[in-house]
Amino acid sequence: xxxxxxxxxxxxxxxxxxxxxxxxxxxxxxxxxxxxxxxxxxxxxxxxxxxxxxxxxxxxxxxxxxxxxxxxxxxxxxxxxxxxxxxxxxxxxxxxxxxxxxxxxxxxxxxxxxxxxxxxxxxxxx
Numbered sequence: 001x002x003x004x005x006x007x008x009x010x011x012x013x014x015x016x017x018x019x020x021x022x023x024x025x026x027x028x029x030x031x032x033x034x035x036x037x038x039x040x041x042x043x044x045x046x047x048x049x050x051x052x053x054x055x056x057x058x059x060x061x062x063x064x065x066x067x068x069x070x071x072x073x074x075x076x077x078x079x080x081x082x083x084x085x086x087x088x089x090x091x092x093x094x095x096x097x098x099x100x101x102x103x104x105x106x107x108x109x110x111x112x113x114x115x116x117x118x119x120x121x122x123x124x125x126x
Contacts, residue, residue: 029035041048
């Protein structure tokens with residue numbers, strides 16, 4: 001085999017390799033779904049935004065739950081229950097004050113005077 005023919009074959013082989021490499025890169029780009037999706041969103045952003053809004057609207061319409069309204073709810077409650085609730089709501093501030101005073105007295109009785117009772121690190125409070 002002479003040198004000219006060998007050089008021609010090497011050149012042809014290099015050309016085929018570069019063509020194969022270029023085709024491989026092109027095919028890989030076409031089959032890359034993430035890249036194709038990004039490219040499509042960049043090319044047609046208005047269409048994608050409209051499609052997303054439409055799908056969201058349809059999903060909300062299809063997946064929403066029906067609102068159930070109970071009209072007889074107040075009638076089912078007895079007079080005793082409603083009176084008890086009213087008394088408790090009126091007595092809540094007084095009950096809260098009594099509970100806080102009890103907690104303060106308990107803390108004063110069970111904590112040493114030298115310990116700080118304040119969360120802010122101040123002097124003991126009386």
